[in-house]
Structure formats: structure tokens, C-alpha cells
Amino acid sequence: MRDLLRGDPRHAQIAVLSGLAIWGALALDFGTDTLTALAVVLTALATEWVGSRFRGRRFDPRSPLISALSLVLLLRADAWWLGPVAAVLAVGSKFAIQRDGKHVFNPTNIALVALLLLTDRVWISPGQWGGGALLAAALVGAACWVLPRARGDVTLAFITFWGGALVARAVWLGDPLTIPMHQLQNGGLLLFAGFMISDPKTLPDTRAGRILFAALVAALAYWLRFAHYEPDALLYALAASAVFVPAIDRALPGRRFQWPGVTTAGQQVPAPGR
Amino acid sequence: MHRVQLRAAAVGAFISCLALASASHAFCGFYVAKADTKLFNDASKVVLVRDGDRTVLTMANDYQGEPGEFAMVVPVPTVLQKEQIHVASPSLLAHLDAYTAPRLVEYHDPNPCEPRYALEDLMSAAPMRSKAEQNLPESAAADLGVTIEAEYTVGEYDILILSAEESDGLTTWLRQNDYRIPDGAEDILDSYLKQDMRFFVAKVNLGEQARLGTAKLRPLQMAFETERFGLPIRLGTVNARGTQDLFVYALTRQGRVETTNYRTTKLPSNVTIPEFVEDEFADFYRELFAEQTRKDGGTGVFLEYAWDMAWCDPCAANPLSNSELRELGVFWVGERPARTPWQGSRIAPQAANVFVTRLHVRYDAEHFPEDLQFKATADRENFQGRYVLQHAWEGSDSCQAADTYRAQLRIRREQEAQTLAELTGRDLEAIRAKMRLDGSVPAPTPWWRNLWPNS
Structure with a gap:
């Protein structure tokens, strides 16, 4: 097991x-x-x-x-x-x-x-998970398992950018920090950051590219959420940012991600620029 | 199953039910409205009509003090023209409240010795009541970076739309003008100002009120366009008077409304509870709500009703007419009376395409740091808070079916006691004592007992 x-x-x-x-x-x-x-x-x-x-x-x-x-x-x-x-x-x-x-x-x-x-x-239903500390614990635990093997750097980068933006917004508005903390505990957000954005197959090939990508997703999501009050901002931001991944890969070329064991079973695709 | 007739309030109409006599399945009823209007004393009621960015907000209060002392401060996204502000009839909200209220339904067990299904249902609804907002008095102009963007008298209210450069000036101005702004509100006002919000400030014009002869303050309405689908609750948490109850009645074309930044949970519904609850339905519901809030950790928003407004089943009150809906701000319904006045059919011929969601929130600053944010979903599944009383048959006929019935009745009553304890957190022993149950359940009838009845 x-x-x-x-x-x-x-x-x-x-x-x-x-x-x-x-x-x-x-x-x-x-x-x-x-x-x-x-x-x-x-x-x-x-x-x-x-x-x-x-x-x-x-x-x-x-x-x-x-x-x-x-x-x-x-x-x-x-x-x-x-x-x-x-x-x-x-x-x-x-x-x-x-x-x-x-x-x-x-x-x-x-x-x-x-x-x-x-x-x-x-x-x-972004609110469906409640403000669950239990969920946060489960996802952090899962992340500790998954991150070292997959592309966990993007999750950390995204949470840093997004969390930073929420805290900065609260400081600017003079809001108590309980507000960004409440926003960060949203189960949908954790699921998004833990699993969806970190899908290694759709991410840029280099770490620098992935951090840039995380910043792009966070920036777009912030604009959609706080300028247009879009509750599903994160999903739209990720889909829109994905379009730029090939360009990021061309600017910052690196080795293509493969799941363990895929090289023997699946087809090997040469990374761009090589 | 068909419905014959239904009258509005005190006495209900006879309903015949030809289908199976299953309480959870048969949605038919014979109604008596119980006016338990003081269920939640310190509550606000808000109707949110929303389609696209178009929003109509109706705020009702049950303010009991001196009208001259009343005032409210509400952050709004734009400067409103006079035509965007309206005063509604309180009866509209009362009607909507009654229509969506959690309901008590009664069924009567038939005589088990008579081999027919005679079913008679009784239902009563307990609408809820509200009270709102802060308490602030009269003012004059000032120069503290505060701009009076607009000034109107609408109905019995004097209304100002204020914008300000900073909250210090705004707070000072409001205080100089005898508005009682609680400590701690300044930061919140500041936050709203930075989010480019204006303030809608209303107080009572006593002269107008006397002229109009409106003893009770009527609900204030405003219509505006905004991408923001939410409700500012933070100013209301500053007073730290403990928790407050808020009822949100959302009317959309699309479907059920839920909160996006808090979990929306359905309240337990369609459960059979002991018969004695009939006399204390208000207490029961209050306790149920308190217990469910506690179990949810105090951070939940509860769904009490979600229904297409063209019908209801069972009805705590008739659906609202098109003209009532329009007055509430449902701008997409026509003026013509689309609904038949409730003659026999449960479904009105034309769907008004209005879906109502009733949410109940008990909030305080600790558990609800952020303003409520909503979204309309495509979910048009009906939900209602519905509690069932199953009256026992108390006849003295003697037959084998009656013996079986009486044995099963004891099991059912024990189950009802446990349900009540679970829902409200009441002491199970106290419930049993009240129901005169000893907690013991008769041994189930062996399966072979009735196999060869004549042997």
C-alpha cells in the first residue's frame, strides 16, 4: 500500500x-x-x-x-x-x-x-465545504505526499501570491486579518490550489515558468474576483492562463514532465526547443 | 391526488388524498395558519431580487421605538436617483414571509379496523418576524470631506446618499448630526469607502409620516445595477449585541441562491415529531434552529425554503400575485394576473419564472467576518422546512390490525421522541415524560404471527 x-x-x-x-x-x-x-x-x-x-x-x-x-x-x-x-x-x-x-x-x-x-x-458551490479546518488538514497532508513528486512548486507559489494579495487587500482596506484568513480557508480554493493548478502535465516545464504562471493565475483571479465580483474567478483565471503556457515554455524552455513509468509505457514526446 | 381548494389564512380547505397514506410522500394538506410572528425578535428581513446585474433590495424592519430615533446606514454601490428608491407596503413582506415560512403539517392515522384509506391533514405555518438596523437621529450639512450626493424624501423617509473622502470625516459628520455610530464602525466605513461604495442614510420625516398616516415604518426599497451580489452585514456586527438573525428572501429567474463564502445548509426537514409540538411549534422551531446553528459551528447559512413561486405544496400562504412580485422588484414579470386565484390546481397555468430562496443566518462578527456573497444556481429543486405531526388513532375498536397498530404506535412515538431530542437538543427523558413514554419498545411482532391467522 x-x-x-x-x-x-x-x-x-x-x-x-x-x-x-x-x-x-x-x-x-x-x-x-x-x-x-x-x-x-x-x-x-x-x-x-x-x-x-x-x-x-x-x-x-x-x-x-x-x-x-x-x-x-x-x-x-x-x-x-x-x-x-x-x-x-x-x-x-x-x-x-x-x-x-x-x-x-x-x-x-x-x-x-x-x-x-x-x-x-x-x-x-464554493461555499460547500464550510470553513473546514479538517479539510485544510487533509489537503495539507495530501500535498505533503504529492508535492515532492509532482510539481508542488506551483501550488506554493500560487498560495503565496493569492494569499499575499488577499492580505495586502485587507491591510489596504483596513479590514481585520480574519477576513483574508476566512477567504483562504475556503475548501474550494484549497482543492484548486492542491490539485487543479498543480496538474503537472499542463504546467510550464521550468520552475521559473511555473512561478510566472502562478502569478498570472493569481493576478487574473484577483481582477475577476475583486473588480468583477466573479465567484468562480479561480477557474476562469486558470483556463485563461493555460493559453499562455506554450509561450512561457518557449521563453523558458525546460525538460518535459512525465509521470513515473510513463516513458516505458507511453510515447516519449521531445520537449520544445530541443 | 388532487387538490380541491385552499383558503388563505385561518381555516384551510379539505384535501383528498387517494394515493398511499405515507406521510413523507403525500404532500397534501388541510391548513390552519398560526400567527407566530414573534419567533425571532431581533431579526432583519431583506428581499434581494436579482437578474443579471439588476438588483432590487427591500429592507424591512420591525422597529418598535420612537420614529424620530430611527435611522439606517447602508453601503450602496452607486449614487441612486430618486426613482430608484421606493417605499413598499409592509404586507408584501409579510406575505412573502408567510409563503416561505417553515411549516407544521398534521396527519391523522386512520382507524386500522376500517379497511379504507381516509386521510385528513392539517397544516399550520408559523411565519417569522423581523426587526432591523441601527438607530440614528437627525442631521445638518457639514464640510468634512463628506459629499451629500443626493437628498430625497421618499414616503416617510428622508434619504441622503453620502460619499466621503475618508471615514474619519464621515464618522465625525454622522456623529455631529446625531447619528449614533458605534465604536469600531469607522474601520468598516473606511473599508467600504475604499471599495468605492456610497452610503444610503435614511431617517424618518415625522411630518411626512404624520401626513401619510403610516404608524409603522414601511420597508425601504432600492433598485440598482451592480456586479456585486451580496449583502453588507459587517456594520450590523459592530454593536456586539450578540448574534442577530437575518432572513434573506432571494428572488431570481434562474434558481436557488446560496452563499459563496459561507456554507449553505438545508435545515432538517420532513421529519415526524411528537404531537405535543403542535402547541409549541414556535419554541420547537427556535430550538431547532439554535441547535442546528450550534452543530454547524455557528458559521452556517441555512436554507429554509426554495421553490418556484408559481405554486406551493402544502401552502403556508398563497403564492404572491404578479403585482405583488413587481412591487417587490421582480421586474421581469408582467402586470397581468398570471396566476389563477388558486382554484383546484396546484400549478398555475403560466409559470411566473420566479424562484424564491429563503435563507436564515444567525451571525456575529466572530463567525461571519466577511459580508455575505451570493450566487444564483441553476438548481430549481424544491425544498421546504416541513415538520410532520402524525396524530394517533385513539379509537377503542378491537381487531388484530388494531393490536398491531398499537404496538407499532409505541415504536413510532419513541422514534418521534428521539427525533425531537436530536433536532432541538432537548432532554430525551423530559420528552418521553411529556409523551408518557417509558422508553421501552415492545418486542417486534414475530414475522410468522400473522402468517396463518386462523391456525
Whole structure:
């Protein structure tokens, strides 16, 4: 078990996301029923299988499982079938939208943003987690597991920029620090920072590039949140920033990220500029 | 299942239920409105109509003091024209309040010896009541970096829209003009000023009030456009009078409204509680709310009602008419009476496309540091705070079914006692004593007991 969790950071991620989904369903009443969740997971796996066949790659269930669990945690819809549609969009985007041999958008992120923009039938409940210290503890614990192996620097950079911006805003407004602290405890934010933004496959290849990327996401999110009062600012900011990743990679070229063991199983893609 | 008729208040209409007599399933009722209007004394009521950036805010108060002493200070995003301010009839809010109030529903067990399903339901709703805002008196002009952007008399209110360069000047000006600004409010005023907010300051014009003959202060309304979908509550937490109750009635085209920076939770609903609660529904609901707030750590926002305003089932009050909705600020409904006056059908022929969400927040500065921020979701699933009384059949007929019924009744009553204790935090033993239960539950009837009844 220990080896399983250590071997690939995605295993720990799947474990944590599953735990959160179960906790959410049992204790927090998220309003997603088990059958819908199952449909989302199965659709994601099926889409991955089709996409892998199409691209001539070996089927790996881990990435679609993470996308599906993230959707189960975040997406709320007024019809059950929107969940599976989101799963197709999420996993399908990986195969359909690629540049320089890597996918552009975090699958969950782009599926959520697409449905939010194109339909008026889905929503995200950023407040659904409450101000949970328990959740924060779970995510920090998970992050300690995942970060050293994946691209944790972007999470730290993002939390630093975003937290710094919130604290600076509070100081400027003369607000008590309980306000930025309350904003930083938001479960949706922690989930975003812990898992969505740190998806190594869609990040710039160098550390400098990733820090720049984190700053870009934080700046855009700040503008959307505080100039336009957009509650889902983080999701939009991440999707918009992802468009700039190829440019960041060209300016700051580095070695392409691969999940452990993928070089033998999957196809090796040369990094840009080499 | 069909509905025959429903009358508004005191006496309800007869409902016939041909479907299964399951309390949790059958949503039919026979209603009596119980006017428990003082349920939450220190509460404010706000109606938020929102579609796109268009917002209409109605603030009601149950201010009981001297009208001359009343004043309110509300941060607003823009300078409002006189036509953007309106005074509404208090009955509108009372109606909306009654329509969305948590309700008590009564069912009567049939005589188990009579092989037919005769079901009669009784329902009563306890609307809630509110009171609001700060207490501030009269003023004159000043020069402390404070700009009086506009000055209107609307109904019985004198209204000023103020902007200021800094909060010091604003606070001084307000205090010089006899507005009682509590200590600690300055920082909050400053924060709003930096966020480019203006202040809507209202007090009562006694002359106008006498002329209009309005004894009670009526709700103030304002219509404006803003990207910000929220409610400033921070000024209200400065007084540190402990917690305060706030009811938000959000009316949208889209669906249910929830808070984005606090968790919105559904209150426990559709549970069967002991019969004696009928006489103390107000206490029950107050205790239930307090207990659920406690369990949630004091940081939760509670959903009490979420429903398409074209209908209700069971109805604590009739849905609001289109003209009432328009007066509340629902600008997208037409003037024509789209609703049938409730004759038989539960669903009005034209959907008014108005979805109401009733949120109840008990807040203080410690647990609610930030102003409430909302979002309208696409969720149109109906929810209501509904509590069920299942009256026992007390006949003396004797038959095998009656024996089984009586045994099951004891189990059910014990269950009701436990539910009540769980919901309200009341002492289980005290509940049992009140219900004359000893806590023991009869042994279940063996499954084979009725297998060969004649053997």
C-alpha cells in the first residue's frame, strides 16, 4: 500500500479525492448522488479508452479517474447527464486540444469552464465545504505526499501570491486579518490550489515558468474576483492562463514532465526547443 | 391526488388524498395558519431580487421605538436617483414571509379496523418576524470631506446618499448630526469607502409620516445595477449585541441562491415529531434552529425554503400575485394576473419564472467576518422546512390490525421522541415524560404471527 502511494503521486491524489468525495457525500450533503458520480467515473474512463486507442497509447485509468473525481467534487448540475458530458469534455480535451505535444488545459478545469460559459445549467458551490479546518488538514497532508513528486512548486507559489494579495487587500482596506484568513480557508480554493493548478502535465516545464504562471493565475483571479465580483474567478483565471503556457515554455524552455513509468509505457514526446 | 381548494389564512380547505397514506410522500394538506410572528425578535428581513446585474433590495424592519430615533446606514454601490428608491407596503413582506415560512403539517392515522384509506391533514405555518438596523437621529450639512450626493424624501423617509473622502470625516459628520455610530464602525466605513461604495442614510420625516398616516415604518426599497451580489452585514456586527438573525428572501429567474463564502445548509426537514409540538411549534422551531446553528459551528447559512413561486405544496400562504412580485422588484414579470386565484390546481397555468430562496443566518462578527456573497444556481429543486405531526388513532375498536397498530404506535412515538431530542437538543427523558413514554419498545411482532391467522 505504502509503495503504491509512493510510486506515483497520482495514487495519493486518487485516494485523497475519493476520501473527500465520500466525506462530502456522507457529512456535507453535496447533492451529488452515487449513481451520477458513478456515471461520471465510467464515462471518463470510457473516454480515456477511446482517446488512447485513437492516439495509439496504452490505456491508463489514473488520469481520467482524477478528472472524474474532481468533477464529482466540484460540478453541480440540474440534470444528471451533465456530469457525464463534463467527463467527456474533460478527458476528451486532453486528446483534442494539444500543443507542442502536451495538452493545454487541465481537463477538469476546461470542462467546468466550458459548461459554465455555454450553459446555464451547471454551477460550482464554493461555499460547500464550510470553513473546514479538517479539510485544510487533509489537503495539507495530501500535498505533503504529492508535492515532492509532482510539481508542488506551483501550488506554493500560487498560495503565496493569492494569499499575499488577499492580505495586502485587507491591510489596504483596513479590514481585520480574519477576513483574508476566512477567504483562504475556503475548501474550494484549497482543492484548486492542491490539485487543479498543480496538474503537472499542463504546467510550464521550468520552475521559473511555473512561478510566472502562478502569478498570472493569481493576478487574473484577483481582477475577476475583486473588480468583477466573479465567484468562480479561480477557474476562469486558470483556463485563461493555460493559453499562455506554450509561450512561457518557449521563453523558458525546460525538460518535459512525465509521470513515473510513463516513458516505458507511453510515447516519449521531445520537449520544445530541443 | 388532487387538490380541491385552499383558503388563505385561518381555516384551510379539505384535501383528498387517494394515493398511499405515507406521510413523507403525500404532500397534501388541510391548513390552519398560526400567527407566530414573534419567533425571532431581533431579526432583519431583506428581499434581494436579482437578474443579471439588476438588483432590487427591500429592507424591512420591525422597529418598535420612537420614529424620530430611527435611522439606517447602508453601503450602496452607486449614487441612486430618486426613482430608484421606493417605499413598499409592509404586507408584501409579510406575505412573502408567510409563503416561505417553515411549516407544521398534521396527519391523522386512520382507524386500522376500517379497511379504507381516509386521510385528513392539517397544516399550520408559523411565519417569522423581523426587526432591523441601527438607530440614528437627525442631521445638518457639514464640510468634512463628506459629499451629500443626493437628498430625497421618499414616503416617510428622508434619504441622503453620502460619499466621503475618508471615514474619519464621515464618522465625525454622522456623529455631529446625531447619528449614533458605534465604536469600531469607522474601520468598516473606511473599508467600504475604499471599495468605492456610497452610503444610503435614511431617517424618518415625522411630518411626512404624520401626513401619510403610516404608524409603522414601511420597508425601504432600492433598485440598482451592480456586479456585486451580496449583502453588507459587517456594520450590523459592530454593536456586539450578540448574534442577530437575518432572513434573506432571494428572488431570481434562474434558481436557488446560496452563499459563496459561507456554507449553505438545508435545515432538517420532513421529519415526524411528537404531537405535543403542535402547541409549541414556535419554541420547537427556535430550538431547532439554535441547535442546528450550534452543530454547524455557528458559521452556517441555512436554507429554509426554495421553490418556484408559481405554486406551493402544502401552502403556508398563497403564492404572491404578479403585482405583488413587481412591487417587490421582480421586474421581469408582467402586470397581468398570471396566476389563477388558486382554484383546484396546484400549478398555475403560466409559470411566473420566479424562484424564491429563503435563507436564515444567525451571525456575529466572530463567525461571519466577511459580508455575505451570493450566487444564483441553476438548481430549481424544491425544498421546504416541513415538520410532520402524525396524530394517533385513539379509537377503542378491537381487531388484530388494531393490536398491531398499537404496538407499532409505541415504536413510532419513541422514534418521534428521539427525533425531537436530536433536532432541538432537548432532554430525551423530559420528552418521553411529556409523551408518557417509558422508553421501552415492545418486542417486534414475530414475522410468522400473522402468517396463518386462523391456525
